[in-house]
Amino acid sequence: MNVTHNGKSKHYRTVWFDKARNRVELIEQRLLPHQFKIVSTIDYVETARAITDMVVRGAGAIGATAAYGLTQGAWAFRGRGLKGFEKHLAKVYRTLAEARPTAVDPVNAMRWMLANITGVTVAERQERALAMAEQFADDDAAHCQALGQVGEPLIHDGARVLTHCNAGWLAFVDHGSATAPIYAAQAKGKSLHVFCDETRPRSQGAILTAWELAQQGIPHDIIADNAAGHLMQRGEIDLVIVGSDRTLGRTGEVANKIGTYTKAVLAKRHAIPFYVAIPLSTIDWELESGLDIPIEERDEDEVLRAWGITEGGRRQSVRVGNPGSTARNPAFDVTPPELITGIITPPGIFKPRHLWKNRAKLGFSGKA
Numbered sequence: 001m002n003v004t005h006n007g008k009s010k011h012y013r014t015v016w017f018d019k020a021r022n023r024v025e026l027i028e029q030r031l032l033p034h035q036f037k038i039v040s041t042i043d044y045v046e047t048a049r050a051i052t053d054m055v056v057r058g059a060g061a062i063g064a065t066a067a068y069g070l071t072q073g074a075w076a077f078r079g080r081g082l083k084g085f086e087k088h089l090a091k092v093y094r095t096l097a098e099a100r101p102t103a104v105d106p107v108n109a110m111r112w113m114l115a116n117i118t119g120v121t122v123a124e125r126q127e128r129a130l131a132m133a134e135q136f137a138d139d140d141a142a143h144c145q146a147l148g149q150v151g152e153p154l155i156h157d158g159a160r161v162l163t164h165c166n167a168g169w170l171a172f173v174d175h176g177s178a179t180a181p182i183y184a185a186q187a188k189g190k191s192l193h194v195f196c197d198e199t200r201p202r203s204q205g206a207i208l209t210a211w212e213l214a215q216q217g218i219p220h221d222i223i224a225d226n227a228a229g230h231l232m233q234r235g236e237i238d239l240v241i242v243g244s245d246r247t248l249g250r251t252g253e254v255a256n257k258i259g260t261y262t263k264a265v266l267a268k269r270h271a272i273p274f275y276v277a278i279p280l281s282t283i284d285w286e287l288e289s290g291l292d293i294p295i296e297e298r299d300e301d302e303v304l305r306a307w308g309i310t311e312g313g314r315r316q317s318v319r320v321g322n323p324g325s326t327a328r329n330p331a332f333d334v335t336p337p338e339l340i341t342g343i344i345t346p347p348g349i350f351k352p353r354h355l356w357k358n359r360a361k362l363g364f365s366g367k368a
Contacts, residue, residue, distance in 0.1 A: 001169040003215060005036045013141070013173050014061045017068045017133065022075045024068045026056045029170055033211035034309045044073035044092050051099035051106070054202070058171020059245045059282050060140040063105030066096045067133035070110050074129040077122060085122045089114065101294040102255055102332045103245040104284045109136045136281075137173045143279035144175035146346035151181030151241070151277055154344075157190045159238045162228060165199040165257035166208035167243025167277065177243040177277040179212065181344070186218055194220040195237060197228060199257060201302040201329060225259055232270040240267050240274045241344075245332060246293055247276065249283045249359060252337030252352025253290035258330055264339035276335075276352075277344040280363040283355065290334035303327035 002009050016025050023040040024047050031037050039055060041047040047069035051062050073092030077085050093110050100106070113132040119125040155161065167178035175183065185192055194213055199205035206222045213220040223231070231237050240263060246255040254260070254276050267274040287293060304321035321327060337352030347361045355362060 001174060001212070001215070003036065013137070014058070014170055015056060015065050015068060015137070015173065017071060017130065019130065022072055024050075024065060024072055026050060026065065027170065028055055029057060029208060030055060030307075031315070032170075033207055033214075034313070034315065041069075041072075043076060044069045045095060047072060048095045048099040051096070057100075057204070058166060059103045059105040059243065060144065060172030060177070060279055061170065062100060062103055063109040063281055064133070064137040064140055064173050066099070066106035067109040067113060067136045069096045070113055071126075071129045071133040074117075074126045077126070080122055082122065082125075085125060089117075100296060102296045103282075105245075105281045108281045108284075109133075112136070140172055140279055140281065141174040143281070143346045144169075144172050144177055144180050147177055147277050147279065147344055148175060148180030148184035150346065150348060151275070151344045152184035152188065154239060154241075154273070154275065154349075155181055155185040155190060155192060156238070157192075159185075159190070159192045160195065160236055161192060162195045162197065162231075162237045162240045162263070163209055164197045164205065164240075164242045164260055164263055166204040166212070167241075168209055168212040170208050170212060171243060172279070176212075177279060177282075177344075178241040179209070180277065181241060182213075182218065183216060186216065192218070194218060195228070195231065196220055196222050197225050197259065197263070198222055199259060200225055201306075203306075204257070228263055229266045232266055232272055237272060240264075240272060242274075242276055244276050244278045244282050246284050247278050247282055247343065247355070248287050248290060248293075249285040249355045249362070249364060250288050251290065252340065252343070252355055253293075254335045254337075254340060254343075254352070255290065255293045255295070255332050256335065258333050261333040261335045261339075264335045268339050273341040274339060275342050275344055275349075276340055280346060283362060283364075285359065285364050285366060290336070293332075293334060295333075296331040298329045298331050300327035300329050303329050
């Protein structure tokens with residue numbers, strides 16, 4: 001997407017690779033919307049930390065970051081033996097896979113790479129790793145662009161759309177998942193209005209989605225998470241589109257940012273269509289129950305404190321919770337298929353329980 005910064009507009013992806021320096025380049029998302037900054041990670045350990053600490057976040061974006069991190073680790077290997085190289089890559093894989101456990105995109109990306117990094121020398125395999133990482137990033141952007149074309153007809157002229165968290169281009173390599181149909185509708189000249197759930201505790205909707213929409217010139221309002229039900233009851237929301245960090249291909253269950261399940265229940269109550277937009281890398285074909293999805297529990301300070309910017313432009317963290325109180329901070333929840341109208345994918349829109357029978361169309365190449 002194009003970013004206007006210091007009066008100049010330039011196209012950016014969320015993540016890319018600097019081969020000359022063996023560094024992963026990232027937009028520092030924790031500083032948005034007040035500061036736009038690019039950071040470089042010096043090795044795969046720092047890349048994993050950037051994922052954990054949410055310098056970069058969002059299913060596709062951390063998938064591509066992990067892919068580049070695996071490449072980074074491969075390029076850092078100085079030996080010549082293939083066995084030593086494979087052992088080293090296994091270590092790199094584990095470090096990156098453990099960075100954030102709920103999203104499946106990083107694991108899918110790196111498993112695909114490991115299965116296809118071929119060559120008779122270490123140097124050949126290092127080059128192959130970079131080519132594979134670039135392909136994953138390009139595929140992620142292409143899949144998201146396709147989501148826009150598939151999902152755009154769902155948005156009628158004048159539609160009022162609710163989003164949750166950030167499933168925009170910042171959460172992917174480019175275009176986004178839940179926002180892709182919105183951008184496509186805008187490109188077709190449709191008028192629309194977006195309601196951005198603030199998405200506590202990290203407020204990705206208020207901070208990131210709203211910043212994206214402002215950059216794109218799309219009318220929007222930030223709303224408190226608990227305001228969505230009121231707006232639905234008053235007939236002010238026509239459609240809900242969210243993203244996903246892991247969608248189970250066998251059951252149609254969707255893991256996404258905490259609060260997604262609540263919005264799905266509210267949408268069902270008010271007969272409002274509820275869609276989930278995903279690239280193919282977000283589908284988990286192995287797990288058989290949403291109860292088996294690892295739900296990340298993050299630091300309680302994310303709930304007890306909040307970041308903001310002072311009048312003087314300085315970022316500052318303040319305590320908002322009662323002193324002495326503790327907090328629970330599950331980062332994701334799981335929405336059952338009966339609450340989901342459809343899953344928007346690059347090949348088309350499917351009922352959640354129909355993913356498995358359409359697995360060949362959706363890129364599944366394993367054994368049933």
